[in-house]
Amino acid sequence: MKRIIVCLKQAVDVSQLKVDPATRHLLIASAPKKISDFDKNALEEAVRIKEKLGDVEIFTLTVTSEDAKAVLREALAMGADKAYVVYDPSLKDIDTSGTAYILAEAIKKIGGFNLVLCGETSLDSFSGLVGSRLAEMLNLPQISSVRKLSVEGDTVTAERTLEDAVETVKAEMPALIMVTREINQPRIPSLMMIMKASKKEIVTWTAADLGVQKDKLGSKIEVIEVLAPKTERKKIKITGENVQEIADKLAKALIQEGVVGR
Amino acid sequence: MLWEGEDDMSEHEGILVFSEKHDLMLEMLGKGLEIADKLQTSLAAVLMGFNVQEKADELVKCGADKVYLVDNQALEHFRIEAYLSVLHNLATSYKPEIILIGSTRNGKPLAARLATRLEAGCVPDCNKLSIDEKMRLVGERITYGGNAAAKITFKGKPQIVTVPQRAFEKPEQKDRSGQVISLDLKIEEPKTEIVETKPLEVSSVRIEDAEVIISCGRGLGKKEDRVLLDELATVLCGQVGCSRPLAEDRKWFSEWVGLSGHKVKPKLYIACGISGVIQHVAGIRDAKVIVAINKDEQAPIFEVADYGVVGNLYEILPALKEALKKQLE
Numbered sequence: 001m002k003r004i005i006v007c008l009k010q011a012v013d014v015s016q017l018k019v020d021p022a023t024r025h026l027l028i029a030s031a032p033k034k035i036s037d038f039d040k041n042a043l044e045e046a047v048r049i050k051e052k053l054g055d056v057e058i059f060t061l062t063v064t065s066e067d068a069k070a071v072l073r074e075a076l077a078m079g080a081d082k083a084y085v086v087y088d089p090s091l092k093d094i095d096t097s098g099t100a101y102i103l104a105e106a107i108k109k110i111g112g113f114n115l116v117l118c119g120e121t122s123l124d125s126f127s128g129l130v131g132s133r134l135a136e137m138l139n140l141p142q143i144s145s146v147r148k149l150s151v152e153g154d155t156v157t158a159e160r161t162l163e164d165a166v167e168t169v170k171a172e173m174p175a176l177i178m179v180t181r182e183i184n185q186p187r188i189p190s191l192m193m194i195m196k197a198s199k200k201e202i203v204t205w206t207a208a209d210l211g212v213q214k215d216k217l218g219s220k221i222e223v224i225e226v227l228a229p230k231t232e233r234k235k236i237k238i239t240g241e242n243v244q245e246i247a248d249k250l251a252k253a254l255i256q257e258g259v260v261g262r
Numbered sequence: 263m264l265w266e267g268e269d270d271m272s273e274h275e276g277i278l279v280f281s282e283k284h285d286l287m288l289e290m291l292g293k294g295l296e297i298a299d300k301l302q303t304s305l306a307a308v309l310m311g312f313n314v315q316e317k318a319d320e321l322v323k324c325g326a327d328k329v330y331l332v333d334n335q336a337l338e339h340f341r342i343e344a345y346l347s348v349l350h351n352l353a354t355s356y357k358p359e360i361i362l363i364g365s366t367r368n369g370k371p372l373a374a375r376l377a378t379r380l381e382a383g384c385v386p387d388c389n390k391l392s393i394d395e396k397m398r399l400v401g402e403r404i405t406y407g408g409n410a411a412a413k414i415t416f417k418g419k420p421q422i423v424t425v426p427q428r429a430f431e432k433p434e435q436k437d438r439s440g441q442v443i444s445l446d447l448k449i450e451e452p453k454t455e456i457v458e459t460k461p462l463e464v465s466s467v468r469i470e471d472a473e474v475i476i477s478c479g480r481g482l483g484k485k486e487d488r489v490l491l492d493e494l495a496t497v498l499c500g501q502v503g504c505s506r507p508l509a510e511d512r513k514w515f516s517e518w519v520g521l522s523g524h525k526v527k528p529k530l531y532i533a534c535g536i537s538g539v540i541q542h543v544a545g546i547r548d549a550k551v552i553v554a555i556n557k558d559e560q561a562p563i564f565e566v567a568d569y570g571v572v573g574n575l576y577e578i579l580p581a582l583k584e585a586l587k588k589q590l591e
Binding site: 010013014015017019026028029095096097099100123124125126127128129130131132133136137140141142143144145157160161162164165166167168169170171174178180182185218219220222223224225226227228229231233234235236237238239243244246247248250251252253254255257258259260261 | 283367368370371373374375377378379381384385386387404406407408409410411413414415416418427429453454456457458459460461462463473498510511521522530539540547551552553563565566567570572573577581582584590
């Protein structure tokens with residue numbers, strides 16, 4: 001039996017995020033949450049490995065300062081066997097190092113794993129640091145930017161996309177893999193799968209249950225401000241009697257802007 | 263805690279710069295020199311690889327006071343454990359206050375793991391860097407899917423940031439004096455094995471370098487219709503791009519413009535049949551002029567465009583091509 005642990009972040013759905021135009025602050029508290037896109041690809045990949053190899057169990061692991069049950073039900077419906085969540089309001093201000101530390105402690109507690117799958121980055125903060133920090137803390141072989149993955153025996157082989165090359169890399173398991181969105185198209189769970197998921201177990205831990213050292217949770221960075229950018233676009237609508245007239249007007253405007261022609 | 267010990271922090275000094283991509287290293291040296299002047303400290307570059315010594319000269323000319331040269335066959339190809347062990351060794355020996363690492367697919371995990379090994383903070387993908395009144399490094403980055411820019415600083419040292427390609431200008435090379443220090447360091451064994459490396463099937467011209475980009479989104483009915491964009495691109499000496507769905511979902515293109523794809527800064531960006539989700543907009547924010555062509559009057563792309571045309575791209579694009587041809591003659 002192989003065990004895959006998929007790290008899932010409950011992320012702010014950035015496509016539904018609103019901005020207060022007066023202050024340019026993001027209205028994060030009222031924005032809906034979902035499984036971070038890249039992590040969903042990681043989960044989908046785990047499910048595909050299970051479908052191929054059979055004898056595989058998939059655990060998801062989430063660290064959160066807010067309730068994440070609804071999001072975890074979706075992960076279970078997609079095909080995870082059990083969801084672990086470290087849910088602790090005291091974790092509100094941890095940074096990527098604190099998150100990775102808790103993930104590492106939880107993974108050690110779960111134990112017996114062959115693969116840890118993470119998303120390349122997260123939908124909301126878009127830092128892309130946690131997977132790498134986790135590999136370092138767990139002292140695991142790490143393969144990032146993965147667009148194709150296969151498991152054979154105790155070896156994992158992955159195709160990584162770099163800026164100018166595609167690299168095929170292999171490692172002995174246990175290993176940590178970070179996947180891009182290219183790797184697959186996550187499934188939408190059927191009603192049947194959703195019903196089945198309601199019987200699956202969600203294990204909830206607090207930071208104290210993991211025996212974490214509080215001094216390792218202090219954030220090492222300080223966020224000064226998070227503001228929506230000012231939009232200073234002209235927003236000129238080009239209209240006309242017919243397509244010809246519109247095209248002429250637009251061409252003229254672009255020439256006047258000095259952005260076309262030599 | 264490390265960041266509460268002032269004594270511990272005061273022993274950190276100097277700026278250390280590394281990227282496995284030479285051009286990015288030069289860009290970071292340019293910015294690094296500016297910061298070093300402000301902090302009145304020194305700037306050092308890490309040059310590692312195999313038979314790479316001839317690159318040291320250029321690093322000095324771009325601002326490095328010191329070049330730590332680690333030339334070893336074990337560093338011929340980027341292996342994270344090997345490169346990490348060199349950087350970790352240098353960071354613990356020389357205790358820089360700032361470490362700049364190139365934010366490439368290989369560089370970012372390297373920075374994250376170095377920060378972890380040093381128990382330090384890391385701010386990734388900074389497209390702006392400055393020094394605040396407390397002499398701390400402040401990095402600015404795009405976050406929340408392009409909805410916001412965050413300014414972030416550090417509570418301790420070293421302060422590690424990663425810098426994307428082309429965030430800063432490559433500096434002019436000057437005759438400066440610098441020291442090249444060749445080091446023989448112990449290199450950690452890699453935990454992974456490279457089976458094969460193939461060049462990525464990308465267009466010969468990089469879209470980041472394009473001055474004019476004509477991009478299409480889901481409004482494009484079929485793959486072959488990109489010829490409409492190609493023809494306009496020919497007239498404008500531009501390049502054709504697309505939004506994420508056309509590349510990732512429909513697989514019509516291998517790359518896309520947007521936060522998760524290429525961030526571009528052309529003089530002119532023409533978005534055709536692109537609705538303008540925030541992630542796409544984040545990738546084109548630095549364009550000088552944005553034109554939106556979309557059938558849907560309510561499409562959010564119009565909110566971020568300088569010129570908007572509500573209409574059918576299949577009619578507008580050929581007409582625009584002819585109009586430009588005529589007026590540019």
